[in-house]
Amino acid sequence: MIRTDPAVLVLEDGTRYEGFAYGATGERLGEIVFTTGMTGYQETLSDPSFAGQIVVQTAPHIGNTGVNAADMESDRFWVAGYVVRDPSRVVSNFRAEGDLETALTEQGIVGISEIDTRALTRRIRDAGAMRAGVFSGEAAGLPAEQLLERVREQPAMAGRYLSDVVTTKEAYLSEHTLEGERVGSVALLDLGIKKATIRNLNTRGFDVHVLPAETTADQIRALDVDAVFYSNGPGDPEANEQQVGTLQELLRDGLPYMGICFGNQLLGRALGFGTYKLPFGHRGVNQPVRDTATNRVEITAQNHGFAVDVPLEGAVDSPAGFGRVEVSHIGLNDQVVEGLRCLDIPAFSVQFHPEAASGPHDAAPLFDRFRDMVAAHKSAK
Incomplete structure (x- = not known):
């Protein structure tokens, strides 16, 4: 009725x-x-x-x-x-x-x-x-x-800090579900995490420490993890200075990093680039992006109103001193940066949701790429 x-x-x-x-x-x-x-x-x-x-x-x-x-x-x-x-x-x-x-x-x-x-x-x-x-x-x-x-x-979305609203109040551990060898452990900063992200990491052999948004670099170091992961989430990335600073410390420690959505914007800021608000954002499960390395077009799930300001073509130097960076994915509807790849440190991020349960699964192999990156980093020590 x-x-x-x-x-x-x-x-x-x-x-x-x-x-x-x-x-x-x-x-x-x-x-x-x-x-x-x-x-x-x-x-x-x-x-x-x-x-x-x-x-x-x-x-x-x-x-x-x-x-x-x-x-x-x-x-x-x-x-x-x-x-x-x-x-x-x-x-x-x-x-x-x-x-x-x-x-x-x-x-x-x-x-x-x-x-x-x-x-x-x-x-x-x-x-x-x-x-x-x-x-x-x-x-x-x-x-x-x-x-x-x-x-x-009411306040506008630009300038809003919402990570404290959506984050977990207490840290917890989600153990790996992969049959066979454990790959490692990940410190996942919960900026608005979706359950599917944790499941994807667990099924690839990761024990996941899900942490409150304001967890410090020293607290993460005390966990002795093998990698760090920043989740999706709401708000303006310019308002998350603490999380940017924490990520810079961990990148300097050499920890492998993956970020999705908000985690892509915060990696961009940690590398020294700016972010800006999109006119109406990208939201839905039918957003086309191009992988710049393969020219393959992937249909992705997205939910974001901000983007990273980085030149689309070629490698550029990180203003914050983290070496060379290139755009890994470009949105085909409006040529917006949809991913970053660091060439001199083990870090990458994407603006879309590779874990998206309701949408396409074209981008799911990105979790495999993260697993392989962490495994290679561990074996090189």
């Missing part, structure tokens, strides 16, 4: 979309972004990288496969708000353990349905990601000027 109680979505430029409440009732503020995946809405909702963001699903029909515990990428939904066009009236999937709207309500996610998400997406593409608010219940009936004021009073 589709609800008919009113809801309204307000953008900071004054644009309004009126529809019906979906999920919890109330008021939620955040940066509005769109994601283009045709599948995987539950993985999107439970991805900590979406903290602080109101997510628009460009696929019109959402909820038909329900929800289940196995597809959760963390222990909760993280989106600030949720926008869909046509909520499914029924759940039809043998893996379903419940329906999406009930899950949204239980997790306090305020959403809106029955609006023109195509027009909304075009608006975001033209004007860029911006502050917004979803209002239902009593809040939906407030004067338009009052709602717009609330939207404009």
Whole structure:
């Protein structure tokens, strides 16, 4: 049954979309972004990288496969708000353990349905990601000027530090699941980790120490690990100076490094390059990138609103003194840097999600590359 109680979505430029409440009732503020995946809405909702963001699903029909515990990428939904066009009236999937709207309500996610998400997406593409608010219940009936004021009073995503919101509160160990020889141990800085990342490392023979975002270099050294890994996560990489400094110390120690998404941006900053905010970001499971070493095109899952500022062609010297660096992957939609490869130290990163459970698996071998890099580094000692 589709609800008919009113809801309204307000953008900071004054644009309004009126529809019906979906999920919890109330008021939620955040940066509005769109994601283009045709599948995987539950993985999107439970991805900590979406903290602080109101997510628009460009696929019109959402909820038909329900929800289940196995597809959760963390222990909760993280989106600030949720926008869909046509909520499914029924759940039809043998893996379903419940329906999406009930899950949204239980997790306090305020959403809106029955609006023109195509027009909304075009608006975001033209004007860029911006502050917004979803209002239902009593809040939906407030004067338009009052709602717009609330939207404009919230902080912008640029400059926000959100790692402390999404990170684990206590360190824990996830042991390897590879049959046979253990490859080594990894210190994984949790900046908004997805469960699939830990699984991918475990299945390749790594014991994974999952650590709070503000863990220091000395605390990581005390673990005597073989490598370090920075996860995906939300926020502006310019606000994560502590994590950048920690990574610089560990790179100077010679520890092998891999980063994904936010971890790519923080490697870029640790190497001395800048980062910048994209107009509307890359979000979805159908983003094409080109591997500059092989010219192979890979379809990747992405979720980011910032990028690293590095020349696309040729090797350049790291301004922070870490040797030569080259761009390993380039986004084919807009020529954005999608990966970095260090040529003089054992470190690389990608801007996309090679672990993506709901999307393509073209990039999954990157975890094999990390395993081989760590094994080679250990044997060379």
